[in-house]
Amino acid sequence: MRIGITGGIGSGKSFVCQLLKQRGIEVYDCDSAAKRLMHTSAQLRQQLSALIGPDTYLQDGRLNKAAVAQFLLTSEENAKAIDNIVHPAVFDDYEKSGIDWVESAILYESGLDRLLDKVIVVTAPEDVRIKRVMQRDHISEAKAKEWITRQLPQEIVRSKADYEIINDGETPLEPQIDNLFK
Structure with missing residues (x-):
């Protein structure tokens, strides 16, 4: 089964992929x-x-x-x-x-979803995403917002995906990842 992991900039999809790698799951990184x-x-x-x-x-x-x-x-x-x-x-x-698992920020925009059986979206509130991007890339709030608005809106990606992992900094990730395997 081929599984895609997507999410907008600052959602934490790469962090979730690192957690999957710790479980022995290899994830192909499109970027x-x-x-x-x-x-x-x-x-x-x-x-x-x-x-x-x-x-x-x-x-x-x-x-x-x-x-x-x-x-x-x-x-x-x-x-x-x-x-x-x-x-x-x-x-x-x-x-x-x-490799069965693939990470792509632009999974739907690129058409990669057509090659996959299931898609997982990693989501986070916009204010959390903005702060993460500002810290990671050392950019202004305005620039972070601009980058976010250039991507497909999170609500649209969420509606197309099969599963959602909420990465808001408060909801535990491990139980959500455990649920993927059930």
């Missing part, structure tokens, strides 16, 4: 895989360079994050063009990994 593939896949590097331009990669071979961000933020079409290159590569890598 890490995308970063790895953008550095290691010759095909992905070629496609991104053809789309964005010669400044996509630095002289030392590392991804030029500033150039990619500038291209990405210029238009919604540019963001979709990058997604159309990166998402299929990540999906393919996930399918080849043999």
Whole structure:
């Protein structure tokens, strides 16, 4: 059975995945895989360079994050063009990994849910999410709110998911994870 774990920025989905790993469950991390593939896949590097331009990669071979961000933020079409290159590569890598569990912040937006049997959403109140993002990324409250509003609203993700784990800092997580296995 393939199981997806999702949740908006600051919800604590990565923390829940760490708890699963402590139980011996391997979880494929889509964000890490995308970063790895953008550095290691010759095909992905070629496609991104053809789309964005010669400044996509630095002289030392590392991804030029500033150039990619500038291209990405210029238009919604540019963001979709990058997604159309990166998402299929990540999906393919996930399918080849043999790992049943997968973590993705944009599970529904990317279409990854079509490959899964069940989806778990990790949720937290917005004020908690804002504080977590501000502390983790050392950004302003306004920036944290902006990042949250760029994602699919938590209520929509919750309505599509099969299970919910509440990670509000008060509700114990271990019993909720135990219930997943019942």
